[in-house]
Amino acid sequence: MDDRVHEHAEVLVDWSARIERGDHVVVRVAEGAHDLAVAVAEKLGERGATIATSYAADEVSRAYLRAHDGDFATPAQELALYEAADAVLSLGGGRNTFATADVDGATRQASATAVDPVREARLATDWVSTVHPTRSLAQQAGMSYAAYQDFVYDAVLRDWEALAGEMQELTSVLSAGSEVRLVTETTDLTMSIEGRTAVNSAASVAYDSHNLPSGEVFTAPYATEGTVHFDVPMTVSGSRIRDVTLRFEDGQVVEHSAAVGEEALTDVLDTDPGARRLGELGIGMNRGIDRVTDNILFDEKMGDTVHLAVGRAYDACVPDGEAGNDSAVHVDLITDVSDDSRLVVDGEVIQRNGRFRWEEGFDAGASA
């Protein structure tokens, strides 16, 4: 087995999930994640945790859902499993990213509603989601298998402690700040972040961060004004979307266009009133991720990018007693900020052309 599989397991168990002796751990294994499951089991054995394994196979879900009449019950046995678990490690990595493409939306939705208590029980644990590189994900990324493995391990095997420290700088700036302005050749957008809390998403439950890889700082903006252009291509609900432009007035999208997938974009924005407001401003800081692979787990953490999500805000960013933006959707859109860009907080340039204020090569002299 590739040594990096063992290193991945170690980062997951120790840095991300902080597993300790006696922890009751559920490991969810996707169809293609067997090797990572073996490496994770070894680490859990070393740590003296207990282990129970779920088989999270899309083809099994598809067969079950398509055969069902739609009157779903909550699976009491799975609920009991997660309620008794301290941590849940989800090892993604399937064999076909379209394995459930022919399950109809109503069935999917009815099942999700019945399974919601299970999902909530899982989210109440120290859960972490990661992916094992598979040929299917390499194909989704348009990459060879070997190159995709390199890509995944570059993203996952970081010096997380050092990155968490660096991200804390930005987290402090955003938590203390009132107004953010993002400027590129085709973007000039202003948002309020007054009273909102930024999250240092450092790929560890110790940071309330549940994805491996992670490497972003995010907050929940509001009162958005201006125009933003997203030049990173995305897949939203199975539709390719490219070169989105949104114009905001009074916090709401009042104009939108896309070079590709404009109809899908319109559908998203028409979901509910909250779908026209921002739910997230995220700044990608994982420079191990150096290309778009059409997988949001990686894309939104890419170094030198900024993403904005229309729709639902995360509770962690909003003070107790206050409501963040609410919506049935949360769709991330990404823009490259490596060139000809600046991110300005309360009149001070925090990042210019992808370099942060505290990094070497930061150009302090130019305009805010």
Place this chain on the structure above:
Amino acid sequence: MDDRVHEHAEVLVDWSARIERGDHVVVRVAEGAHDLAVAVAEKLGERGATIATSYAADEVSRAYLRAHDGDFATPAQELALYEAADAVLSLGGGRNTFATADVDGATRQASATAVDPVREARLATDWVSTVHPTRSLAQQAGMSYAAYQDFVYDAVLRDWEALAGEMQELTSVLSAGSEVRLVTETTDLTMSIEGRTAVNSAASVAYDSHNLPSGEVFTAPYATEGTVHFDVPMTVSGSRIRDVTLRFEDGQVVEHSAAVGEEALTDVLDTDPGARRLGELGIGMNRGIDRVTDNILFDEKMGDTVHLAVGRAYDACVPDGEAGNDSAVHVDLITDVSDDSRLVVDGEVIQRNGRFRWEEGFDAGASA
């Protein structure tokens, strides 16, 4: 997918486990049993049961066990899973029958002790174990993959209702009987079955039978006298055993020999006092199983065979308040009765040369 995989799933879900709407089902999926898991999920969806899947991969167990310091805790999350389950369907079929061969016995034993409450919770459900044909099991059987698939489906896809009816005849005879005598060219053995209950093992929880395939009738004999020769080869704890002869006096083995593996046989018999007494007399009645494949799930149900186990008796055969033979082991040994043999209950020939009294071709006239 081979139609027979779907038929296998249907027999398992409907005949064996008797799954009904709202049942909470755990499906345990071995490394090579993905296709059967998909077919079983489809059936569970059709029936309106709920599903939770476990990944029962030997390589995952091996990695965990070898890394652990041996001070195991009971996995509370897995215990909760089985305690909340109505049925557990175990889909065997690995990729290497020796996948855990390098886990030491003490570790294995310590883990089994910690996991014992989980095992008991599983056995308290409507559990059924079956196997999906894999290349590894074909290799174990010394067969090509295609021939092994035919073999498994011939064994599993029976007219179980008809076979259960036929087996009921023998079950009634044995439950009512007092003394069984087995005679072949090299065997003349007498056992008491007075007061013992025979079990019709018809591959269904409705018959308190938890293996698919099944197809045997068994009881718990005692007061064994005489000599028995087993001509079907076996693997016991990893050792090949061939041509075993046992001589009983007063219910105990007083002499034993084996052409191959005599040392392993001696180890079994020396385990404890109960290991020298019989725990089971079983009559194989599944004529879909027509050859030895070195897999006890199949071998002991083979038509025209009789097996005897030294060691532990099953509670179901022993009246309440009475103790059956107790031992840490239960090792089955098999003899071919298709030729030159007779099975006699209370002086009446029940089976001669593999034909039962109620079958065409039964030779009623000859001696008992």
